Amino acid sequence: MPNPMKIRATASGDHTEVKVLMSHIMETGQRRNAAGEPIPAHFIQTVKVEHAGRTVLSAQWGPGVSANPWLAFRFKGGAKGEAVRVTWVDSKGESRSDETSIA
Amino acid sequence: MSPDRRTLLRHASSAGVMSALMAWGGWPAQATAQTASGWNKAAFDGQKLDEVLAALGGTKAEAAGDVVLLAPDIAENGAVVPFTITSKLPGTKRIALLVEKNPTPLIAVYDLADGTLAEIQVRAKMAQTSNVYALVDDGRRRVFAVKEVKVTLGGCGG
Numbered sequence: 001m002p003n004p005m006k007i008r009a010t011a012s013g014d015h016t017e018v019k020v021l022m023s024h025i026m027e028t029g030q031r032r033n034a035a036g037e038p039i040p041a042h043f044i045q046t047v048k049v050e051h052a053g054r055t056v057l058s059a060q061w062g063p064g065v066s067a068n069p070w071l072a073f074r075f076k077g078g079a080k081g082e083a084v085r086v087t088w089v090d091s092k093g094e095s096r097s098d099e100t101s102i103a
Numbered sequence: 104m105s106p107d108r109r110t111l112l113r114h115a116s117s118a119g120v121m122s123a124l125m126a127w128g129g130w131p132a133q134a135t136a137q138t139a140s141g142w143n144k145a146a147f148d149g150q151k152l153d154e155v156l157a158a159l160g161g162t163k164a165e166a167a168g169d170v171v172l173l174a175p176d177i178a179e180n181g182a183v184v185p186f187t188i189t190s191k192l193p194g195t196k197r198i199a200l201l202v203e204k205n206p207t208p209l210i211a212v213y214d215l216a217d218g219t220l221a222e223i224q225v226r227a228k229m230a231q232t233s234n235v236y237a238l239v240d241d242g243r244r245r246v247f248a249v250k251e252v253k254v255t256l257g258g259c260g261g
Contacts, residue, residue, distance in 0.1 A: 015220070028228070030206055045142040056216045062147040064202060064210040066183045066226040076218035 007100040009084040016078030016102055018049060018057075020071040020086050028063035043091050044069060050085045051078055078102050147209050152236075155201060155209045164238055165197035167246040174250050181254040183231040188248075190221035190239040197240040198223050204233035229254045 002025035010017045022044065031042025047059040049071075056075040059090055071086075078084070087097040149155035156164070173187035188198050198221065200210040210227045221239070229235075232253045239246055 026228075028206070043231075054216065056219050058141075058214045060142050060147070060212040062207055062209050062211065064205050064207065064228050066228055070224065070226045072224035073213075074220040074223060075216070076220070 002094060002096045005086055005088075005096065005098045007084065007086055007098055009078070009100055009102040011078055011080050012101050014050070015074045016084070017074045017078055018072065018084055018086075020049075022047075022069045022071070022086075022088060022096075024064065024067065024088075024090065025067055026067040026068060026069060031064075041091055044088045045091050047071065047086065047088045049073075050087070051075065052082060143212065146212070147207060149209060150207060152201065152203050152208050155207075158240075159199065159209075159212075164245040164247045166249065168248075169246050170237050170239045170248040172235065172248040172250050174235055174252050177255065178229060179252045179255050181231070181256055183226050184229050184252060184254075185224070185226050186235065186237070187222065187224050188239070190241075192221070192241040192244065192246065193240060194241050195221035195239055196242050199238040200225055201236040201238065202227060202229055202233050203236065205230050240252060241249040 005023065006021040008019045024044050025042055026044065027039055027042040029038065030075055032038045033039055039043040043063045043065065043090065044061050047057075047061065048055055049057040057073055059071070061069070082102050083099050084102060085097060087096040143158065146155050146158035149158050169191045171187075171189040171191070173189070175184065178184040186200060188200060190198060195215060198213045198215065201208045202210055205228070211225055213223050215221060228254060232251070234249050234251050237248045
């Protein structure tokens with residue numbers, strides 16, 4: 001099981017600001033190891049952020065996103081205590097879903 | 104863009120329905136070969152800017168001040184270059200980031216729901232000094248902003 005994400009969701013005015021730091025190697029498949037063999041690609045491909053049963057943001061990522069990816073955005077609505085769930089799926093089919101409540 | 108799409112998105116909870124909708128997408132469906140997981144393999148595998156744009160489908164993009172790409176002038180570490188993309192187009196549906204001289208230029212594509220602000224922060228790898236494009240689509244127009252970022256230490260390969 002991959003390491004948990006760090007998610008912070010903060011209500012400010014009529015918006016909720018979501019900041020996510022994921023833990024992932026984001027290997028491009030371009031690099032070679034010491035023996036000169038290619039290191040296989042391993043990166044997050046899709047990310048979904050849900051609030052109150054609806055997807056507020058969905059993303060497709062390539063290997064060009066930095067290791068331990070960062071995601072920050074805002075959406076309208078959201079009240080303190082409500083849940084925000086972030087889910088990612090990577091190129092090896094591994095996935096991770098974490099939830100936080102809006103502060 | 105039919106108004107039904109938003110309604111559908113709101114009710115689409117299963118992954119299957121989601122990916123079907125994403126395959127349909129906000130961009131014209133031409134040449135959008137999506138994988139089952141809703142990941143546009145053709146676009147992410149494209150090695151030239153033209154290939155990526157073709158795989159993303161849609162009309163020609165125009166340069167306009169409606170998109171703001173915030174990026175450093177010089178990136179000391181190409182492994183982590185911070186970008187902020189802001190669109191002033193009302194009803195922005197999709198935001199994409201491309202680094203022209205990376206082995207695969209397409210970095211990320213974001214699909215925004217109604218009420219999600221068109222301002223996204225992302226950290227990307229840059230192999231070398233390159234033009235960086237922020238591409239934005241509101242369902243009718245496609246506009247981009249471009250900025251050159253100088254890289255002193257590359258973040259790909261090595």
